[in-house]
Amino acid sequence: MHSKNAQQENHTALPKLVGWLLSRLANPAYKNELIGDLEEEYIERQSAHQETTKWLCSQAMFAIWDGQKAMARTTKFVKVISIILCILALPTIVFFVGWLANMQDPSEQLWQLLVDGKIHAILFNSEYWQSAWNEHGLGQIGLATFINVPGIFWALLFAGASYLFLSKTNSNSWQYGIFALAFIVVPYLLGYAAISALEPEPQKIGPTIAFMVLAPFFTIPVYLVILFGRFRK
Incomplete structure (x- = not known):
């Protein structure tokens, strides 16, 4: 039981830099929902010992690109x-x-x-x-x-x-x-x-x-x- 709780504690939310970039550059129309969904899937991938770095980078880049396209139309x-x-x-x-x-x-x-x-x-x-x-x-x-x-x-x-x-x-x-x-x-x-x-x-x-x-x-x-x-x- 103790080892299971310790394992869950190691599965943290998004890295601070990624969270900071998304909070400022993602599409404001659904920024909070996007960050929440990414956090959930990021933790699930950590729990399943799946690759997270490349996946998170690609998702963050896509979200930032989409956010900047939306901003350019404002x-x-x-x-x-x-x-x-x-x-x-x-x-x-x-x-x-x-x-x-x-x-x-x-x-x-x-x-x-x-x-x-x-x-x-x-x-x-x-x-x-x-x-x-x-x-x-x-x-x-x-x-x-x-x-x-x-x-x-x-x-x-x-x-x-x-x-x-x-x-x-x-x-x-x-x-x-x-x-x-x-x-x-x-x-x-x-x-x-x-x-x-x-x-x-x-x-x-x-x-x-x-x-x-x-x-x-x-x-x-x-x-x-x-x-x-x-x-x-």
Whole structure:
């Protein structure tokens, strides 16, 4: 009798790490039931001297994956991703505008990329970041540099389109996020396509470049305001 009780005491619940991960990453809709079922089967497997480590790892990984898929469909996840987009995009645009405003004798490579409208290639060019940092563009940039009527108009157009989209459709936060993302990237795509097709003189690409970068700059904050205002939960 004593040996039997001692044997049962050795059959513990889930390991602490597994329990901690499941309590935070499993699907909240049935998290408690899932942990309870796993604990029961885990103890039964221990009692029957069956393999438990691989089985528990596979079950935990599947539960965590399912939980993360469920979380990715929530409004909270969309808001987090949107905030990250804002944190990454807006300072990058400000830094780029500062570099443009204070650009002095850029290298032939950077100049050619700029003339071709390939801002995406410039941002992934280490020479650009070194040049922008050395020229201290942010310290000499004024608010007037960011005044761009087409960009502001585009943001207002997005606000109106968002109102129609949300009022005429029963869209969730993910669908609205995709809708907003299209509005954010379209100015850049339009500008790049126009420069590639028309091949304007270098002196005339300034307004197009400004629209390409400043339209998203104004649109992203409008998107965040509408997102947090419409989808409160």
